Amino acid sequence: MxxxxxxxxxxxxxxSSEFVSIARREAVKSMIDAGLNVSLDEAMEILNKIIKDKGSNYGKHFDDLVKSVLGRYDPMIIATGIITYHNVKVALLxxxxxxxxxxxxxxxxxxxxxxxxxxxxxxxxxxxxxxxxxxxxxxxxxxxxxxxxxxxxxxxxxxxxxxxxxxxxxxxxxxxxxxxxxxxxxxxxxxxxxxxxxxxxxxxxxxxxxxxxxxxxxxxxxxxxxxx
Amino acid sequence: MxxxxxxxxxxxxxxSSEFVSIARREAVKSMIDAGLNVSLDEAMEILNKIIKDKGSNYGKHFDDLVKSVLGRYDPMIIATGIITYHNVKVALLxxxxxxxxxxxxxxxxxxxxxxxxxxxxxxxxxxxxxxxxxxxxxxxxxxxxxxxxxxxxxxxxxxxxxxxxxxxxxxxxxxxxxxxxxxxxxxxxxxxxxxxxxxxxxxxxxxxxxxxxxxxxxxxxxxxxxxx
Missing domain, CATH: 3.40.50.1000 (HAD superfamily/HAD-like)
Structure with missing residues (x-):
């Protein structure tokens, strides 16, 4: 029974697949808009590698992406990505x-x-x-x-x-x-x-x-x- | 010059004072609504003591509040408080x-x-x-x-x-x-x-x-x- x-x-x-993919992409777009000097495709490739290497619960994906692209820590760009990711989450879940x-x-x-x-x-x-x-x-x-x-x-x-x-x-x-x-x-x-x-x-x-x-x-x- | x-x-x-006070109060109300068995005044007193003791950047205030009131970890109640706090932030900042x-x-x-x-x-x-x-x-x-x-x-x-x-x-x-x-x-x-x-x-x-x-x-x- x-x-x-x-x-x-x-x-x-x-x-989940669709939500995560849109949220990451929109977050990266907003980071590029905020000064992350890289193409969307290249940024997504770097980000996906970071997520693969560090796992999805790592918590510092955007920090590592910014460091990898700019060679330095840029809190404004990181915070921009976090806000966008969160806004997409609230909107799409x-x-x-x-x-x-x-x-x-x-x-x-x-x-x-x-x-x-x-x-x-x-x-x-x-x-x-x-x-x-x-x-x-x-x-x-x-x-x-x-x-x-x-x-x-x-x-x-x-x-x-x-x-x-x-x-x-x-x-x-x-x-x-x-x-x-x-x-x-x-x-x-x-x-x-x-x-x-x-x-x-x-x-x-x-x-x-x-x-x-x-x-x-x-x-x-x-x-x-x-x-x- | x-x-x-x-x-x-x-x-x-x-x-900031007004925003934080409203956000904490609304978060606690939502946690009571989700099963935190305590009066609003008592919960706010416990929470304020936790914030005073651990500092405002501690990050686990709601975890400690729930443990203090219920004697156990309740992720549903904690997550409810976090969501409400965040929603108030987006609305009032x-x-x-x-x-x-x-x-x-x-x-x-x-x-x-x-x-x-x-x-x-x-x-x-x-x-x-x-x-x-x-x-x-x-x-x-x-x-x-x-x-x-x-x-x-x-x-x-x-x-x-x-x-x-x-x-x-x-x-x-x-x-x-x-x-x-x-x-x-x-x-x-x-x-x-x-x-x-x-x-x-x-x-x-x-x-x-x-x-x-x-x-x-x-x-x-x-x-x-x-x-x-």
């Missing part, structure tokens, strides 16, 4: 179509709902609150909080423990085969892959594949009818 | 009346303009950019950047060095007797106290005392007519 659903956050409940409608329907079906996501705890909560969907979730679990992230099986097992449920009682919904679907399957969860974001063409198979979150309702109904 | 003007930022160019008009007029008088302020470099730049006044300043100097803040005379001397000017060629404008006016006077600057913010009733005397930044124009004109 399905009793709970755990969701990935980025690119599953909202369009919204759930994928049908997300809220689906969460309401799942609540009506008496399911426990949770988010199991990589990332910094406060940053992920900030996204959930700005998306207006945080109140739907009984559990929000981050890799920062647990100390280990995806695709570690311990992280997924910890999700089950927080729910107080067994693997076969829980559906995991995520966009990535390697970091969401495979580990969730290994701990015994029923897996639903949503074809969203930059990994939607990645090879691999989940128990179910959907294009829109609303399709989850039919999957839960069928599983329950089948005794699951 | 007056050749430059250095300004304090908080409570001199914008209403604006210069005092006549600030921009005065800066334009001073520029027309061929004066070098600068900001000499305590605080974190990026945060102070973020304020200047959000206030829409950063392009007026030839120099922006922060205590974080210099390594020492007000009322250290070295900090004020460093301001003169950045301008390449002598004390008698520079006016310092600030709201605080103890941290702005006295040290600026000691390094030989001409001092202008602006009666703004929570220190406006503090005892002490500057060379000039004004209520509105626009009065600075007459002071500069008179000083120049007098050969200064």
């Amino acid at each position: 399905i009793k709970g659903i755990l969701f990935d956050l980025d690119d599953t409940l909202y369009n 919204r759930p994928y179509p049908n997300t809220i409608k689906t969460l309401i329907e799942l609540k009506k079906m008496s399911l426990k709902l949770g988010v199991l996501t990589d990332g910094l705890t406060i940053k992920q909560w900030e996204k959930l609150i700005r998306l207006g969907i945080h109140t739907f979730f009984d559990e929000v679990i981050t890799s920062e909080e647990f100390g280990l992230g995806k695709p570690h099986l311990e992280f997924f097992k910890y999700g089950l423990k927080r729910f107080g449920l067994k693997g076969e009682e829980v559906i995991y919904v995520g966009d990535r085969i390697d970091r969401d679907i495979e580990p969730a399957k290994k701990v015994g969860m029923i897996t639903v892959r949503i074809l969203r974001g930059k990994y939607k063409d990645m090879e691999g198979k989940a128990d179910y594949t959907i294009k829109d979150l609303w399709e989850l309702i039919e999957i839960v109904k069928k599983l329950r009818e089948g005794g699951q | 007056i050749k430059g003007i250095l300004f304090d930022l908080d409570d001199t160019l914008y209403n 604006r210069p005092y009346p006549n600030t921009i008009k005065t800066l334009i007029e001073l520029k027309k008088m061929s004066l070098k303009l600068g900001v000499l302020t305590d605080g974190l470099t990026i945060k102070q730049w973020e304020k200047l950019i959000r206030l829409g006044i950063h392009t007026f300043f030839d120099e922006v100097i922060t205590s974080e950047e210099f390594g020492l803040g007000k009322p250290h005379l070295e900090f004020f001397k460093y301001g003169l060095k950045r301008f390449g000017l002598k004390g008698e060629e520079v006016i310092y404008v600030g709201d605080r007797i103890d941290r702005d006016i006295e040290p600026a006077k000691k390094v030989g600057m001409i001092t202008v106290r602006i009666l703004r913010g929570k220190y406006k009733d503090m005892e002490g005397k500057a060379d000039y005392t004004i209520k509105d930044l626009w009065e600075l124009i007459e002071i500069v004109k008179k000083l120049r007519e007098g050969g200064q």
